[in-house]
Amino acid sequence: MAVAQGLLYTKDHEWARIEGGTATVGITDYAQEQLGEVVFVELPKVGKEFGAHKEFAVVESSKAASDVFCPVAGKVTEVNTELETTPELVNKDCYGEGWLCKIKITDKGSLANLMDAKKYEEYLKTL
Amino acid sequence: MQGSTSAGQFVFKERAGEPVPSVLYDEHVKLAGKSHMAAFAGYLMPLWYSSIAEEHRAVRQHAGLFDCTHMGVLEVSGPDAGSFLDAVSTNRVQDLKLGRAKYGYILDAAGNVLDDIIVYRRGETNFMVVVNAANESKIRSYLHELQQGRAVVDTQSSPWIAKLPKLKATIRDMRDPSRPSDRRADLALQGPASFDTLGKLTDASGAKRICELKSFAFVQEKLGGIDCLICRTGYTGSNVGVELFVDPQQAPRLWNLILEAGRPLGVLPCGLGSRDSLRIEAGLPLYGHELDGKFNISPFEAGYGWAVKLDKEFFIGQAAMRRVAETYDMEVARIELSAARGVRPIRQDDPLLDEQGECVGWVLSAAKAEDKQVALAYIDRKAAVEGKNLGVYYLARSDSQVEQGRKQAVQKGQKLEADLAGTVASRFAKF
Numbered sequence: 001m002a003v004a005q006g007l008l009y010t011k012d013h014e015w016a017r018i019e020g021g022t023a024t025v026g027i028t029d030y031a032q033e034q035l036g037e038v039v040f041v042e043l044p045k046v047g048k049e050f051g052a053h054k055e056f057a058v059v060e061s062s063k064a065a066s067d068v069f070c071p072v073a074g075k076v077t078e079v080n081t082e083l084e085t086t087p088e089l090v091n092k093d094c095y096g097e098g099w100l101c102k103i104k105i106t107d108k109g110s111l112a113n114l115m116d117a118k119k120y121e122e123y124l125k126t127l
Numbered sequence: 128m129q130g131s132t133s134a135g136q137f138v139f140k141e142r143a144g145e146p147v148p149s150v151l152y153d154e155h156v157k158l159a160g161k162s163h164m165a166a167f168a169g170y171l172m173p174l175w176y177s178s179i180a181e182e183h184r185a186v187r188q189h190a191g192l193f194d195c196t197h198m199g200v201l202e203v204s205g206p207d208a209g210s211f212l213d214a215v216s217t218n219r220v221q222d223l224k225l226g227r228a229k230y231g232y233i234l235d236a237a238g239n240v241l242d243d244i245i246v247y248r249r250g251e252t253n254f255m256v257v258v259n260a261a262n263e264s265k266i267r268s269y270l271h272e273l274q275q276g277r278a279v280v281d282t283q284s285s286p287w288i289a290k291l292p293k294l295k296a297t298i299r300d301m302r303d304p305s306r307p308s309d310r311r312a313d314l315a316l317q318g319p320a321s322f323d324t325l326g327k328l329t330d331a332s333g334a335k336r337i338c339e340l341k342s343f344a345f346v347q348e349k350l351g352g353i354d355c356l357i358c359r360t361g362y363t364g365s366n367v368g369v370e371l372f373v374d375p376q377q378a379p380r381l382w383n384l385i386l387e388a389g390r391p392l393g394v395l396p397c398g399l400g401s402r403d404s405l406r407i408e409a410g411l412p413l414y415g416h417e418l419d420g421k422f423n424i425s426p427f428e429a430g431y432g433w434a435v436k437l438d439k440e441f442f443i444g445q446a447a448m449r450r451v452a453e454t455y456d457m458e459v460a461r462i463e464l465s466a467a468r469g470v471r472p473i474r475q476d477d478p479l480l481d482e483q484g485e486c487v488g489w490v491l492s493a494a495k496a497e498d499k500q501v502a503l504a505y506i507d508r509k510a511a512v513e514g515k516n517l518g519v520y521y522l523a524r525s526d527s528q529v530e531q532g533r534k535q536a537v538q539k540g541q542k543l544e545a546d547l548a549g550t551v552a553s554r555f556a557k558f
Contacts, residue, residue: 062495
């Protein structure tokens with residue numbers, strides 16, 4: 001199971017890449033593997049605000065629909081519109097082209113609850 | 128394991144336990160990895176190897192090999208085996224010729240479906256009965272209690288109440304490792320390249336016998352030296368396809384031989400995911416979804432009235448089936464919908480709407496089948512007309528959708544706006 005270095009992770013298998021005051025977020029390799037082939041992604045509207053750990057997207061595979069929780073508190077500034085027509089990017093490149101959206105962080109304190117790659121790897125071993 | 132009956136209804140409580148690895152577990156882990164394995168009906172089974180879509184396509188264009196060793200395989204033998212099976216199942220068993228099989232149902236005295244089965248006639252007094260993995264212990268318990276005179280045979284007075292426990296028939300588990308010989312577990316090879324693949328594992332005369340098999344016929348042959356019952360049956364809607372009943376200990380060797388022989392022909396190993404999408408595309412029922420389940424769906428509603436011989440002398444549940452045959456007003460329909468990119472997948476319980484937006488029923492199972500979505504739905508018989516346009520409303524998939532006002536359940540007759548357009552297709556599809 002691939003875990004990308006330099007990202008922050010949640011126990012629900014979302015990741016966040018922090019650059020300046022913005023977080024690019026997505027789901028992890030473990031999450032996409034568990035879901036199976038992603039066939040539909042429901043993304044939030046640009047401008048919408050979410051608290052940390054609030055549902056902000058739904059990823060659907062042929063098996064199940066799964067809520068995605070916002071890893072940080074903030075406001076959506078951009079969504080990955082490529083996923084509307086090619087949702088399988090989430091499977092193919094979950095840490096890259098399969099990103100879900102960009103969030104302007106409004107509460108830096110919400111980062112404190114996230115794990116770094118090493119801790120997330122250890123967490124995966126306990127599952 | 129325990130069973131009890133009240134008012135003709137057979138109630139069974141299964142003991143929960145850890146899932147058992149399939150006899151092919153090691154092969155699956157080699158091919159797919161542990162993360163693709165999941166507990167299903169008490170077994171650890173593969174969900175997919177390459178991808179559900181790729182495996183689905185392989186079966187339609189070439190062929191796919193399925194691990195069905197979780198399926199229950201029972202032997203019913205003895206002087207009254209035929210009469211016993213005729214009394215406990217809905218189709219006509221004693222008419223079966225040697226080497227032929229029939230599809231039917233085991234019902235309780237109240238007419239509830241306990242399982243759908245295939246009965247194979249192997250001798251005058253010897254039958255093989257294949258039951259669903261999830262129902263195997265229930266069925267074995269039920270048949271045992273019937274033989275002991277403890278399960279209800281008929282809710283009215285009937286000579287069969289006294290007669291049935293006296294029938295001489297012995298039920299054995301054919302997968303049991305302690306069985307001295309003729310052990311059988313199920314593998315399935317389905318799709319147009321099936322016969323060519325098997326032909327590479329036998330001689331010319333064996334290959335000819337396999338190719339000449341009619342639907343629901345079987346032969347005993349050696350494949351790569353392994354004794355097999357090869358039956359032209361399956362669960363994918365493929366015109367060409369077989370189930371192979373083999374000693375469970377030999378199953379891994381046969382599995383690898385078939386994959387190797389089939390590789391140049393495009394044969395892929397297939398998991399439970401494509402097994403489900405293929406059977407949905409073909410319109411075939413899954414127990415608990417299109418049979419029994421929360422709507423208590425009968426064989427008539429499922430489209431299999433032909434497998435319930437109401438005019439047979441007797442079978443358990445016959446009186447109830449006569450009533451159902453006269454009165455049923457809902458049925459299983461196969462619906463085709465778009466699966467274009469960006470179209471949200473439909474799910475179980477999503478309501479079907481007629482052209483006025485009125486709810487006429489619900490999705491039972493749904494899957495993506497190549498370029499479309501196919502649903503099996505339980506709908507009003509008046510709406511189940513081939514070519515009729517029906518819409519689907521997406522029930523809420525998440526809490527946030529509930530907050531936005533999306534419904535979590537819809538009653539029949541309720542009016543809504545459809546999210547996706549579909550059409551009633553033929554009840555079954557052959558490939």
